[in-house]
Amino acid sequence: MKYFLKSILLLFLLPLTPVTAQKLTTLSVEKIMRDPKIWIGTAPSNISWSDDSKTIYFDWNPDKNLSDSLYGYSLSDKKINKVSAAERLKSSAGNGVFNRSHTLKTYAKNGDLFVVDFKNFNVLQLTNTVDRESNPAFSGDEQSIIFERNNNLFSISLSNGLLTQHTDFKSGAKRPEPKLSDEEKYLKNDQIKMFQVLKERKDKKDAGKKIADSDKPDYPKEIYIGEKNVSGAKLSPNGRFVTYRVSQPDKAAKSTIVPSYVTESGFTEDIPGRTKVGAPGTANEFWVYDIKKDTTRKVSVKNIPGINDKPDYLKDYPKQDSAWKKKEREVSIAGPFWSENGENAVVIVRAQDNKDRWIMSLNADSLTLRLLDRQRDEAWIGGPGIGGFNGGELGWLDEKTIYFQSEATGYSHLYSLNVKTGKKTQLTGGKFEVQNVTLSKDKKTFYIMTNELHPGEQHFYRMATTGGERTRITQATGAHDVTLSPDETKLAVRYSNSTTPWELFVMDNQTAAKPEQITKSTTEEFRSYKWREAKVVTIKATDGADIYARVYEPKKSNGRAVIFVHGAGYLQNAHKWWSQYFREYMFHNLLVDKGYTVLDMDYRASAGYGRDWRTGIYRFMGGKDLTDNTDGAKWLVKKYGIDAGKIGIYGGSYGGFITLMGLFTTPDVFKAGAALRPVTDWAAYNHGYTANILNEPQSDSLSYRKSSPIYFAEGLKNNLLICHGMIDVNVHYQDVVRLSQRLIELGKNNWELASYPMEDHGFVEPSSWTDEYKRILKLFEEKLK
Incomplete structure (x- = not known):
């Protein structure tokens, strides 16, 4: 006991020395593969601006917590602070849709709707419901907010808060009115003619129904979709048309199952997986609900140029090639994208075999499609700004002119097109890719990200919407992930080079402006x-x-x-x-x-x-x-x-x-x-x-x-060494099990398999x-x- 007390006393008497960070002098696998947020640091991500352009928001984890938190950098005092829950609720996080004058913005957050007034930057919460509201946009007259709830379309008035339902999609089939046989019709008519009391009661009932029907609110038409799914409902700016997609997965498509062996329950549990290539696909249809005419009609794709085109690869299969029958290929339709005045609408049609993309003008009244641009690729359509569920990059420069991206020259470039005359103008060109596009508020300037300086660099440029010379704004060697401030005067830049992880900078939106570093995320050990x-x-x-x-x-x-x-x-x-x-x-x-x-x-x-x-x-x-x-x-x-x-x-x-x-x-x-x-x-x-x-x-x-x-x-x-996670829902563990059996049957003994029971595709x-x-x-x- 004396020895113990003496040791404790000596500890208190020893001079205190500062704790120095560990230096990384020699690399080892054990050191490299430690938890990166502990020994490397966490780079800032998900960059956005406050609506008043005075604060930059970003996810970060300088305290090495279990997960990232939202931080804000104030441009006025140049300080970083963790964002409070109240401020997080009000922040639009860079999301949302502006009205035409950019005085209001609406956005959805946590399933509710908000509007920001850019005159005073006050935030008005429009909904507070258990149901989830999403995809808000301004109505054509900008007096209401259009949004989705439970796959139906609603609007809420900004002046009086009136909530209006515009669609009423219903699963299943509408029950038909019971039909009377000829015998039943005869007996019914005979009864009415024979008995005065029955006639009087019927007349009274019919009159009451007529009055009730006249007092009935003007609810939207019930649209029965059977067992199909509905999505993407949009209201035209003039409020007359609702466009929507319906889809139906093929029940014959068999899904895979991934077994999970190491579980909390102690039992093997099945993880539902995906289908395999070639499984029956999902049938898609594009419909228009004409509110004025109270009709729903499907848009036909049979007259799309090239809709029946046969793929070239069938030439390698003479029997299939000769047996090919002219038929419409399955397509999916994104949009419509309406001009601001609502006079013109454009949709992007994509063949499900991915060998065609059509940009087409849509006449919602006549239900006709007119070709504006076709991109055909016997391999597959792709490239920056071209793919994706929403069809790719497309917007309006004015009431008659759209812009979009295409790989027509072999590289993804920017184009404009007059939807009335069909005149197409290439705005960028060369052996490089346009990788991101932002249109300025006044629609006179494109801010674009390209790799034209070098395929291994990404820089931010300014260019007139008419095309021509591009002005490079970022300068440092590496990559720049740029987020433009709402007032378009500042840039929040996530930058990195080949030896330095991403950090956050702020700079003026001017050529060769000097970036100011905001974050320092890496540890001293990593930098050593x-x-x-x-x-x-x-x-x-x-x-x-x-x-x-x-x-x-x-x-x-x-x-x-x-x-x-x-x-x-x-x-x-x-x-x-x-x-x-x-x-x-x-x-x-x-x-x-x-x-x-x-x-x-x-x-x-x-x-x-x-x-x-x-x-x-x-x-x-x-x-x-x-x-x-x-x-x-x-x-x-x-x-x-x-x-x-x-x-x-x-x-x-x-x-x-x-x-x-x-x-x-x-x-x-x-x-x-x-x-x-x-x-x-x-x-x-x-x-x-x-x-x-x-x-x-x-x-x-x-x-x-x-x-x-x-x-x-x-x-x-x-x-050969094979390593594979056993709960990989992307490339299934079954892949290496089958290969293992093949190698065993072939008598190969120069291979091994390492299995990881608790890892998915990305460890x-x-x-x-x-x-x-x-x-x-x-x-x-x-x-x-």
Whole structure:
């Protein structure tokens, strides 16, 4: 006891020394894969402005809490404060729709509706209900707010608060009035003629009904939709037409199930999954409810130019090609997008096979569609500002002119089009992409994000809506995620470069204005390591194309190299900003510390390089995307003197798929590979992604046969590691179970499978990340010697 007391006393007598942050001198997998919010820091995200343009809001977590919180930066006192619950409720978080003069804005938050008056920035709450209100917009006369509730359309008057229902959609079928047989009609008429009391009572009842009907409120027409779903109801500016979509999933479409084994209940629980590619799709229809005529009519698509066009790939299937019957392709319709005066309406029609996108003028009275622009792609329609459920980028410059994006030149560019004359004007052009578009309040200026300076940079430009010269506003090398203030005088900029995570800056909306940094999110430990800036280079592919890539060079090479294959297919990683693959980036620094040369390629189908690059894998995944990586391996040998027998490859999701195809079909190029959560058979993946690239397996089996690794497993010669989460609802664990059985039957013994019972497609647990990357490092260290 004396010794214990003496020890305690000595502790109090020892001089206090300041606690210094830990320095990161040597990288290890354990250090890299720790919880990033604890040892790296959390970058600001979800940037928005207050309606008075005096405060920038953003999600942040400088205190390393379990989740992010909303913070505000005041431009007046230049201070950051956590936003109170009351202020959060009033904040529109950058959402909402303005009236034409930009004096009012309406928005939905937490299922209720609000209006901001920009004269004094007072916020008026319009609803406080259990039901959820959404998608508010101003009526044509701007005296009411139109919104959705329970899939029906309502309006609320700004002057007196009157709530009006404009649609009455009902499930099921309307019960028909009972019909009398001829015998019943005769008996009824005979009774009325015979008995005076019956006649008097009937006349009295009919008169009462007539009076009741005349006093009945003018409710909207009951619209019965059967077992279909209704969505996207919109009221025309003149209040006469309601447009809406109805859809009906095919009941024959079978959904998958993902078993979860480690659960709170102790029982195996099933997670409902998706359908597989080629499953029966959802039928979509576009309807117009004419309030004046009290009619509902479906818009016909049979006269859309090219609606019956046959895809070119059927030429590879003579029987299917000759048996093709002229038929309307299934389409989905987005919109309508009404001009401000309500005189003109435009819709975006997209073929469900994704080979056509039509922009069409809609006459809601005659129910006719008139072609304004057609984009046809025998591969699939895509690119920045072109895809998406809402049809892509489209808006009105004036009452007769729309703007939109198209890949007609091979790159996503901005166009204007007069809907009366059909005259189309290309506003931007060149071998770069317009990646984001914002129209100024006065509709005289576009603010656009492009990669025209370099495919690996993103900058913010100002351009007149008539086109012409663009003025670059941001200057620093890297990427700029810009949010324009409501008064358009300031920019909130999330910026990063290749070695520094995203931070928040504010700057004037002027050319070459100096940005002022608002946040400092990274920890001292993270900053203490000198993270490498990879070189962004171009490598010549076998077919002569330039492949953009990042290369990490060691001070002293060990003669070994690793090629990293990013996921998603359509994604960019050979760029000059902070990668979303930050763990992989740090792992590459660890490899370089050990003497490896690391190559990170934007292979065929990567984002940022235009239509031809995007569709370079059409009908053959594992074709040019793989040869781009094998060309990269040859380049490493030639440029850096890498031993051709000491090259490894790894990647997740699509990167895992390419790893498998590399080891199975080019077995002499890669000595070892780690396939993380890989697709092994594209026929087992989802429809939305896969059908674009490979069509459907039942109609284009050749594409699936040559694109799926499971068919080439006999080619495995070198060392393979597979890692997969068991509750992956994207690429199902079943994929690697099937491949495992195939490898077992083939008698292969140079592979292993690591399973993660509590991980989905994207891992979340540091312990899982650590285990996975220790295995990857061990694979390369042992097999590339």
